[in-house]
Structures are given as C-alpha cells and as structure tokens.
Amino acid sequence: MPLVGDLKSDCANCFGLCCVALAFTRSADFAVDKEIGEPCRNLSADFRCGIHRDLREKGFSGCTVFECFGAGQRVSQVIYGGTSWREEPETAPQMYAVFGVVRQLHELEWYLAEAMALRPAEDVRDALAETESLAGESPEALLALDVAAHREKVNALLLRTSEAVRAEFRSRKKERRGADLIGAKLRKADLRGANLRGAYLIGADLRGADLRLADLIGADLRDTDLRGADLTGGFFLTQAQLNAANGDAATRIPASLERPAHWSPKRR
Incomplete structure (x- = not known):
C-alpha cells in the first residue's frame, strides 16, 4: 500500500x-484525568513515555490503542x-x-x-x-x-x-453497517465480504471467524476476541483497531499492519 x-x-x-x-478521562483505559495541553505525568524530557513497556499494567491501555x-x-x-x-x-x-x-x-x-x-x-x-x-x-x-x-x-x-x-459476497445477511454486535457470539462465522462499517463489536467472540474482504472501517473492536480469525484481505482496518482487540499467533492480519505486542503468543 x-x-x-x-x-x-x-x-x-x-x-x-x-x-x-x-485529554484523558480517568477510566479503565486511563489511570488519571488529564486536560488538553497538560503533559502526561509519564512523559519524559526526551518526549518518550517513561512507562512504555508497562502501560497496560499501570492502567494506561488507552495509550497502547x-x-x-x-x-x-x-x-x-x-x-x-x-x-x-x-x-x-x-x-x-x-x-x-x-x-x-x-x-x-x-x-x-x-x-x-x-x-x-x-x-x-x-x-x-x-x-x-x-x-x-x-x-x-x-x-x-x-x-x-x-x-x-x-x-x-x-x-x-x-x-x-x-x-x-465486496460485490461477489454481498447479501442482506452480511450488511451489518453500524450494527449492535456487542458481545455477539460469532465464533467461526463466515463474514467474508461483510459490511461491518461502524459496527459495534465490543467484546464479541470472533474466534476462528472468516473476515476476508470484510469492510471494517470504523468498526469498534475493543476487547473483540479475534483469536484464530482470518482478517487477510479485510480492508480499511487500522492499527488502532487491532490494538484494541485480542488475538493470538493464529490470527491472520493484513500485511500492512503489525501484530499487537499484548496478543497471546499461543494458538487457541
């Protein structure tokens, strides 16, 4: 690309x-409140993060996304x-x-x-x-x-x-634009060519799902279980979306993206 x-x-x-x-708001993603223009307390003099390797453990998972x-x-x-x-x-x-x-x-x-x-x-x-x-x-x-x-x-x-x-895969069943799929059980689902633009997939179970050629622009993948899923050819997917999800060594991702460091190294 x-x-x-x-x-x-x-x-x-x-x-x-x-x-x-x-700005940060104290939540599960950020351990503190921070206003726009206020340097994060973890920002070092060299503009590096002082807890970069431990962000998730110290309550700053939002930074890793x-x-x-x-x-x-x-x-x-x-x-x-x-x-x-x-x-x-x-x-x-x-x-x-x-x-x-x-x-x-x-x-x-x-x-x-x-x-x-x-x-x-x-x-x-x-x-x-x-x-x-x-x-x-x-x-x-x-x-x-x-x-x-x-x-x-x-x-x-x-x-x-x-x-x-997506023309060859288009069907009413796969038009899930903006759909509420929070916590949905979609293990091993055939989602090839699905329209998942802006879909809410928070905490959804997509283990082993086939997402090849799926449109994933704006899909909310926070805590989505992508272990073993196939996203090769899935498009308009960003690094931030992958970082928000959970996957493993068996998760197949587009070549333009990197496997998040927090994903499990084991195949499940």
Missing part, C-alpha cells in the same frame, strides 16, 4: 504530542521545523490543534491509499493527492479547513470502492 511508511507513528521524531495535546497515522512526526518535524512546544511555548496551543487536524487527514490518506491498492480509480487518486496536499498546508490554513466536509467527500469514494470489492 503506497505511503504506508509515512502514515505510521514514529514516536522518536515526535514531540510527544499525543501525550500532551489530548492510539495511532496518530504519522501526524505526530509530520507536525513536529515538518510543519514546525523541529522546534518543540517546550522550546517555544507560545506555539503550543496552535500545534496541538494542528496535530488534531493533520491526524484526521493522515487517517483519510491511509484509507485512500488502501482504496487505490484495492481498485485504482482516477477520482480516488485525485482525492489522495488532494488530501496529502492539504496535510502539508500552513498551520493557519489547516485550522481553517473544513475537515468534516472533506471527510464526507472521501467517504463517498471509500464506500464505492467497498461495494465494488
């Missing part, structure tokens, strides 16, 4: 933006030229807001790049080029951008791509 290297987080070249620009799609390093090193919010505190509020916009644009680039790999089309190519160009604009232009309108335009292209790719 083109651009994939630029659309993955590179924490070594970021100013810890996800650790300062975002987050993916900036490479926005962090772009904002830090390109848009702000390597000058951090610590070095120039007056730029901090703007930098945090810009980070939020660029993250959304990079996420759209991820989907569009995958759409091009699945079914090349001129309008998708143009939308990818436009989105990449927008992400490189000045801070002022980025903050003035109507991201919602651009997302709506992109989503129409992604939906058309999805329908074309």
Whole structure:
C-alpha cells in the first residue's frame, strides 16, 4: 500500500504530542484525568513515555490503542521545523490543534491509499493527492479547513470502492453497517465480504471467524476476541483497531499492519 511508511507513528521524531495535546478521562483505559495541553505525568524530557513497556499494567491501555497515522512526526518535524512546544511555548496551543487536524487527514490518506491498492480509480487518486496536499498546508490554513466536509467527500469514494470489492459476497445477511454486535457470539462465522462499517463489536467472540474482504472501517473492536480469525484481505482496518482487540499467533492480519505486542503468543 503506497505511503504506508509515512502514515505510521514514529514516536522518536515526535514531540510527544499525543501525550500532551489530548485529554484523558480517568477510566479503565486511563489511570488519571488529564486536560488538553497538560503533559502526561509519564512523559519524559526526551518526549518518550517513561512507562512504555508497562502501560497496560499501570492502567494506561488507552495509550497502547492510539495511532496518530504519522501526524505526530509530520507536525513536529515538518510543519514546525523541529522546534518543540517546550522550546517555544507560545506555539503550543496552535500545534496541538494542528496535530488534531493533520491526524484526521493522515487517517483519510491511509484509507485512500488502501482504496487505490484495492481498485485504482482516477477520482480516488485525485482525492489522495488532494488530501496529502492539504496535510502539508500552513498551520493557519489547516485550522481553517473544513475537515468534516472533506471527510464526507472521501467517504463517498471509500464506500464505492467497498461495494465494488465486496460485490461477489454481498447479501442482506452480511450488511451489518453500524450494527449492535456487542458481545455477539460469532465464533467461526463466515463474514467474508461483510459490511461491518461502524459496527459495534465490543467484546464479541470472533474466534476462528472468516473476515476476508470484510469492510471494517470504523468498526469498534475493543476487547473483540479475534483469536484464530482470518482478517487477510479485510480492508480499511487500522492499527488502532487491532490494538484494541485480542488475538493470538493464529490470527491472520493484513500485511500492512503489525501484530499487537499484548496478543497471546499461543494458538487457541
């Protein structure tokens, strides 16, 4: 998938933006409350996480799920030229807001790049080029951008791509867009070509399920059991979604994604 290297987080070249620009609410995912602009208590002087290897054990599992799609390093090193919010505190509020916009644009680039790999089309190519160009604009232009309108335009292209790719599997039974499947028993289910856009699969049992060529954009996979499931060819799936789920060595995932470190190494 083109651009994939630029659309993955590179924490070594970021100013810890996800650790300062975002708010945390004390919950099962975050051990503390934190306001926007307040550096996380675990953020070190070198912008690294001081408890990175123990985030889940120390109550910060939400941090292990987050993916900036490479926005962090772009904002830090390109848009702000390597000058951090610590070095120039007056730029901090703007930098945090810009980070939020660029993250959304990079996420759209991820989907569009995958759409091009699945079914090349001129309008998708143009939308990818436009989105990449927008992400490189000045801070002022980025903050003035109507991201919602651009997302709506992109989503129409992604939906058309999805329908074309899933055409041979389409059936009423597999149209589960936005469906409430929380805790659903779907072990070994045949979900090839299913439309699971925005579906709530929180805590669902998908062990051994066949999700090849399923549209998974926006599907909520928090605590979804994917042990032994086959997601190869499943599209519009992100690293953040995988990180939120549970899997094992038998879970088959798209080549563009990485197996989460917390997944069980055993086949079950």
